[in-house]
Amino acid sequence: xxxxxxxxxxxxxxxxxxxxxxxxxxxxxxxxxxxxxxxxxxxxxxxxxxxxxxxxxxxxxxxxxxxxxxxxxxxxxxxxxxxxxxxxxxxxxxxxxxxxxxxxxxxxxxxxxxxxxxxxxxxxxxxxxxxxxxxxxxxxxxxxxxxxxxxxxxxxxxxxxxxxxxxxxxxxxxxxxxxxxxxxxxxxxxxxxxxxxxxxxxxxxxxxxxxxxxxxxxxxxxx
Amino acid sequence: xxxxxxxxxxxxxxxxxxxxxxxxxxxxxxxxxxxxxxxxxxxxxxxxxxxxxxxxxxxxxxxxxxxxxxxxxxxxxxxxxxxxxxxxxxxxxxxxxxxxxxxxxxxxxxxxxxxxxxxxxxxxxxxxxxxxxxxxxxxxxxxxxxxxxxxxxxxxxxxxxxxxxxxxxxxxxxxxxxxxxxxxxxxxxxxxxxxxxxxxxxxxxxxxxxxxxxxxxxxxxxxxxxxxxxxxxxxxxxxxxxxxxxxxxxxxxxxxxxxxxxxxxxxxxxxxxxxxxxxxxxxxxxxxxxxxxxxxxxxxxxxxxxxxxxxxxxxxxxxxxxxxxxxxxxxxxxxxxxxxxxxxxxxxxxxxxxxxxxxxxxxxxxxxxxxxxxxxxxxxxxxxxxxxxxxxxxxxxxxxxxxxxxxxxxxxxxxxxxxxxxxxxxxxxxxxxxxxxxxxxxxxxxxxxxxxxxxxxxxxxxxxxxxxxxxxxxxxxxxxxxxxxxxxxxxxxxxxxxxxxxxxxxxxxxxxxxxxxxxxxxxxxxxxxxxxxxxxxx
Numbered sequence: 001x002x003x004x005x006x007x008x009x010x011x012x013x014x015x016x017x018x019x020x021x022x023x024x025x026x027x028x029x030x031x032x033x034x035x036x037x038x039x040x041x042x043x044x045x046x047x048x049x050x051x052x053x054x055x056x057x058x059x060x061x062x063x064x065x066x067x068x069x070x071x072x073x074x075x076x077x078x079x080x081x082x083x084x085x086x087x088x089x090x091x092x093x094x095x096x097x098x099x100x101x102x103x104x105x106x107x108x109x110x111x112x113x114x115x116x117x118x119x120x121x122x123x124x125x126x127x128x129x130x131x132x133x134x135x136x137x138x139x140x141x142x143x144x145x146x147x148x149x150x151x152x153x154x155x156x157x158x159x160x161x162x163x164x165x166x167x168x169x170x171x172x173x174x175x176x177x178x179x180x181x182x183x184x185x186x187x188x189x190x191x192x193x194x195x196x197x198x199x200x201x202x203x204x205x206x207x208x209x210x211x212x213x214x215x216x217x218x219x220x221x222x223x
Numbered sequence: 224x225x226x227x228x229x230x231x232x233x234x235x236x237x238x239x240x241x242x243x244x245x246x247x248x249x250x251x252x253x254x255x256x257x258x259x260x261x262x263x264x265x266x267x268x269x270x271x272x273x274x275x276x277x278x279x280x281x282x283x284x285x286x287x288x289x290x291x292x293x294x295x296x297x298x299x300x301x302x303x304x305x306x307x308x309x310x311x312x313x314x315x316x317x318x319x320x321x322x323x324x325x326x327x328x329x330x331x332x333x334x335x336x337x338x339x340x341x342x343x344x345x346x347x348x349x350x351x352x353x354x355x356x357x358x359x360x361x362x363x364x365x366x367x368x369x370x371x372x373x374x375x376x377x378x379x380x381x382x383x384x385x386x387x388x389x390x391x392x393x394x395x396x397x398x399x400x401x402x403x404x405x406x407x408x409x410x411x412x413x414x415x416x417x418x419x420x421x422x423x424x425x426x427x428x429x430x431x432x433x434x435x436x437x438x439x440x441x442x443x444x445x446x447x448x449x450x451x452x453x454x455x456x457x458x459x460x461x462x463x464x465x466x467x468x469x470x471x472x473x474x475x476x477x478x479x480x481x482x483x484x485x486x487x488x489x490x491x492x493x494x495x496x497x498x499x500x501x502x503x504x505x506x507x508x509x510x511x512x513x514x515x516x517x518x519x520x521x522x523x524x525x526x527x528x529x530x531x532x533x534x535x536x537x538x539x540x541x542x543x544x545x546x547x548x549x550x551x552x553x554x555x556x557x558x559x560x561x562x563x564x565x566x567x568x569x570x571x572x573x574x575x576x577x578x579x580x581x582x583x584x585x586x587x588x589x590x591x592x593x594x595x596x597x598x599x600x601x602x603x604x605x606x607x608x609x610x611x612x613x614x615x616x617x618x619x620x621x622x623x624x625x626x627x628x629x630x631x632x633x634x635x636x637x638x639x640x641x642x643x644x645x646x647x648x649x650x651x652x653x654x655x656x657x658x659x660x661x662x663x664x665x666x667x668x669x670x671x672x673x674x675x676x677x678x679x680x681x682x683x684x685x686x687x688x689x690x691x692x693x694x695x696x697x698x699x700x701x702x703x704x705x706x707x708x709x710x711x712x713x714x715x716x717x718x719x720x721x722x723x724x725x726x727x728x729x730x731x732x733x734x735x736x737x738x739x740x741x742x743x744x745x746x747x748x749x750x751x752x753x754x755x756x757x758x759x760x761x
Contacts, residue, residue, distance in 0.1 A: 067563060080397055084236040091363070092236075093396040095339040101596065104562025116476040118363075118396035118469070121542045122559070138560045 059112035061120040062174070064167075065139040066131030068102045071167035074192065075129065076107035078171050081188035082180050083111035093118035104135060127177060129170050150174050158207050165204035168193075172208020182209075237400045239367040239393040243303075243331060244269035245400070246371035250407045253298035253326075254278065256286040258644060259675035260305030261340040262394035263333035267303055268678075271688050279679060279687045282611070282644040283308035287315045287330065294324035294384075295422060296413040299375060306334040306347045307610065311645065317354045319384050321432035322422045323439075326410060327378040329371060330356075331387045333394050336512040337539035340391075340674075342591065342610065344537075346513035351386045351490035355436050357443050358386040358490040359452075360468040364398040366452075370487060372407065373452060377488075381439045388489070390512065392469040392539065444491035452487030453496060462549070463504030465497060465517055465528065470510045470540055477545035489517070494524045501526045510548060512540050567596045572741035573667055575714040576636070577602035579722035583729065585634045586625075588618035590646075592638035593673045593743075611641055615649025615664055622658035630660040631729055637664070640672035640680040643695060653734055654705050661732040663725065666697055669743035670750055677746045689753040701736050714739040 062079055066072040073094055080092040094107035108120040125142040129150040136151055143149060150173050152166060160169055168189070175185050185205065193201050237245065243266050247255055255270045255277040257263065271277035280286035283304040293300035304312060309332045319328070332350065335341040351358035357377055359370040367389060374385040420428045447453075456475070463482040466474045471485045484500040486493055501507040501521070507528045509518040518530035531548045534556070547556070567573050577597040580587055581604040589595060589605035590613060598605040607617050618635030625633065637646045646666070653662055672678040679685045684694025701709050708731070714721045721739070728735035742750055 068565065077397075080236060084399065089399060090236060091396055091398045093392060095391065095395065101565030101568065101593070102563070103565030106562075115398075116472040117542050118392055118398065118472065119541050122557070135562070138562050141559065 059110055059115055060127075060178070061125045061144070062109040062127045062129065063106055063120050063125045063139065063142050064109070064129045064131070065104070065106040065135050066167075067135065068105050070105075070131040071164065072105040072107050072131060075131070075167040075171050076109050077192045078168065078185075078188050079174065080109045080111070081192055082175075082178075082185055083109070085184050085187055086111075086180055088112060089115045091115045091118040104138065106139065127174060129174055131167055131170065148177055150177075155208065155211055158211050160204050160207060161200055162204075165201050168201040169204040169208035169211075172205040172210075173212040175205070175209050176212040233400075233402045235400045235402070236397050237364045237368075238265065238395055238397045239361065239364050239389055240265035240333075240395070241269045241397075242364040242367035242400050243301075243371045243387070243389070244273060244275070245402065246368045247301050247329075248273045248275050249402065250299060250327075250372055250375050251410045252301050252329075252375075253410060253413070254290065254293050255301040255303065256280050256289050257301075257303035257331075258283045258286055258308055258311075259640075259672050259678040260308050260333070261675055262335060262391045263303045263305045263308075263331060263389075264675045264678065265394070266301075266331060266333075267687065270301070277687050281681055283312040284315060287312040287319070290328055290330070291315060291319050291322075291324065291384075293413075294326040294328040294378075295322075296415065297326045297411045298413045299327040299329075299379075299410045301329050301331065303331040304333070305341065306332055306345055307341060307343065308332075309347055309350055310345075311611070313350070313354075316350065316356070316384070318424050318429075320355045320436055321424055321429055323382040323432075323435070324378065324384060325382065325416065325418075326413070327375040328384040329374040329378060329387055330384055331389065334388060334390045334513070336390055342608065344513060346516060347386075347388055348489060348516045349514065351388070355440055356384050356386050356490075357381070357440070357488060358388050359487060360388050360489045361393055361487075362468050362471045362485070363393065364396070364400045366487065367393060368400050368402060370452070373487075375407070377443065381443055383436075383439055383443075386490075388468075390469055396469075440491055443488075444494075447486075447488045447491060448493045448495050451493055453493050454483070454485040454487070455496075455500060456483040456485075458482035460503065461505045463500060463507045464510055464549075465500070465507065465521065466510040467517065468512075470512060470545070473540055473542050473545045474510050477542045478549055481549075486517075492517070492520050494520070494526070497521055498524065498526050501528055508549060510540065510545055564599060565596060566599060567593065567602075568744055570744055572669060572713075572715050572739070572743070573597060574602075575718050575721060576665065576667060576739055577604040578718065579714070579725055580604045580634060580636070582722055583725060584632060585725075585729070586621065586629065586632045588614045588621065588633065588635045590614035590635075590637040590641050591674075592641055592667075593669075594636065594638055594667050595674075597636075605636070612637070612645025612649055614641075615646055616652060618664070619649070619653055619656070619658060619662060622660055622662050627660055630658065631732075633660075633662070634725070634729070635662065635664045637666055638673075639666060639668040639670065639682045639697070640678075642666050642697065643681050647700070650701060650704055650706065650736075657734055661734055663728045663735045663737065665725075666736070666738045668697065668738050668740040669746070670740075671743050671746040673743045673746065677743070677749065683750075685753055685757070689756070691757045697738055698736075706734055706736050708733055708735045709738070710736070711738045711740060713741045715741050 064076045080090050083090045088111045090111045092109045127148045128143045130136045255267050267277040287302045290300035290302035332347040338344050361367040361370045374387050378385045459480045464474050465484045509528050511517050515530045521528040573594045587605050589608045591611050614635040614637040621633045622630045681695035686692045698709050
């Protein structure tokens with residue numbers, strides 16, 4: 001990085017530290033296999049960075065879909081939060097504005113060693129979580145071959161204290177398909193929900209997690 | 224100042240909007256001001272939540288003028304708006320480039336390629352060129368943070384307003400932000416320093432000011448070439464790509480072997496570095512959303528680049544579309560199945576209004592807000608929608624031109640926040656140039672800026688953070704303006720009576736203003752809470 005007298009303060013002379021793997025706890029959470037180079041060739045605005053082509057590494061693609069008001073964005077926040085707490089690179093994308101007016105809403109969550117685009121391409125979702133049965137077909141084309149569909153029918157026979165917690169219950173189902181420890185999910189719920197709603201949602205999460213066969217059908221996305 | 228090579232103190236998962244707000248806070252921005260508009264709205268909300276001083280202005284022009292005042296006084300100011308908001312603020316923008324600023328002035332333009340929530344997909348990179356203001360384009364939340372600080376740095380170094388151009392996918396995507404926690408030098412203590420020749424743009428002072436601006440831009444161009452935030456990814460010699468903003472992310476994923484040139488400051492562009500890059504690759508493709516801005520700039524400088532086919536000018540890009548661009552695949556693109564469109568909430572007070580307008584077969588000049596949804600079935604009761612505030616002028620124009628039997632059916636419908644934004648001058652026009660058949664204006668006052676997510680506005684009498692302040696009362700202002708027939712009513716109480724009122728107004732041939740007042744259902748609980756909290760303690 002070139003040095004110069006002015007301006008007197010710089011905003012980013014600490015580039016290698018953006019490498020998310022450096023923030024993993026020493027006790028060895030997921031080995032995300034990121035190299036310092038991957039951080040350097042990131043879009044991190046550093047003057048004159050030159051580096052090699054990116055390493056292709058496994059990225060997990062999740063799409064959460066439903067209707068405005070169902071908590072699509074909250075569900076994707078929780079999933080992204082869990083991946084973030086695991087020390088992974090995370091991107092979460094959505095389009096809102098009209099989302100409170102009952103229209104279709106979808107949110108993409110991608111995580112892994114290094115994520116570029118914030119959007120999940122058609123046919124590349126490892127997991128599609130749909131909150132409204134009517135939105136399954138609209139979004140099915142997003143699923144990768146062999147991808148996992150999670151939908152409200154999976155909770156059949158289970159009673160939620162509030163139907164508003166359906167989003168979190170289905171995140172509980174989803175949690176069985178990812179290798180994050182349960183404590184990390186609890187932490188993600190805690191940081192994304194108002195204290196007065198926490199207990200209800202922890203319960204819903206547990207119901208969903210319980211409803212899904214541990215290590216159940218479908219491939220575990222690698223990351 | 225030597226910066227220790229320390230690891231960041233904070234690692235956060237933030238949206239682009241939140242990252243801009245955090246940087247504004249870290250840099251000690253004195254004031255953030257703007258008008259709500261998707262996808263920019265969350266910046267000021269986040270800035271306020273973090274403890275910054277944030278205000279909603281009546282519209283973007285006023286916001287920018289207030290921000291210019293802060294920066295004239297030596298402070299650091301942030302003005303936020305969506306892309307069409309910069310049209311409203313364009314007048315001060317162009318001349319603020321001449322005057323320059325004493326402190327820092329960062330203007331956020333949040334563009335919406337693909338129109339997730341907008342009436343057009345204009346490309347505001349053109350504004351940077353037209354006004355002559357430096358522009359940064361972040362590609363993710365980390366850069367949204369970094370480039371906000373960079374914008375302040377450049378603004379203070381050259382005394383110019385700086386445009387931070389972000390797009391929907393950057394504003395509303397969350398990604399990891401590691402902030403080094405470097406303390407920025409504190410902003411100077413605002414104090415008035417008289418500089419008439421710099422700030423009073425009469426022609427005699429504006430002529431040298433224009434020359435000064437061009438000199439500054441030439442210097443900034445040299446700075447950007449030498450040490451601007453450009454990323455060059457070495458790759459395949461056969462294919463190189465020029466891309467900025469979120470397009471860079473799609474390119475890295477779609478074309479992992481390609482070399483990539485990513486300018487962080489996209490005006491003035493690092494043209495010579497672009498030239499070197501393009502010369503090193505066999506094929507140099509420009510990937511950009513919207514207008515061929517980078518491609519035109521490159522070609523105008525004699526750099527051989529390949530612009531994307533016209534089909535990719537429309538809508539957002541994504542990884543799949545970038546793959547198609549690279550493959551020169553112009554076959555029809557697969558369209559995702561249509562989802563469920565948004566609609567007015569069940570029991571929304573606007574429903575009563577549009578039912579009445581449809582029953583009366585009105586010709587409706589509409590405006591921007593939730594009530595734009597009145598255009599969809601089952602109402603289909605909006606006939607025009609152009610821009611914020613246009614309902615009144617467009618309605619008046621139709622009244623002037625249409626034969627009387629049709630003119631008498633014309634109604635202008637505008638929301639409360641939109642009325643404050645730019646409907647007031649429309650009312651002035653109505654009083655000044657009344658159509659022979661009179662006119663009927665309906666203000667749909669639901670007590671909030673609903674569409675963008677329940678923001679306050681001057682008509683609510685509460686500030687951005689919901690504290691009591693001066694209240695702009697529509698009916699009092701209208702009467703003071705000289706409109707004698709002002710009706711205030713709740714359209715949901717008695718729908719038949721409401722319809723009869725509109726009918727009587729249409730028939731009167733006078734200038735009529737109906738204020739249909741009923742709180743938005745989604746906001747009503749919060750409004751009650753704010754009002755209760757604002758009650759004076761006994």
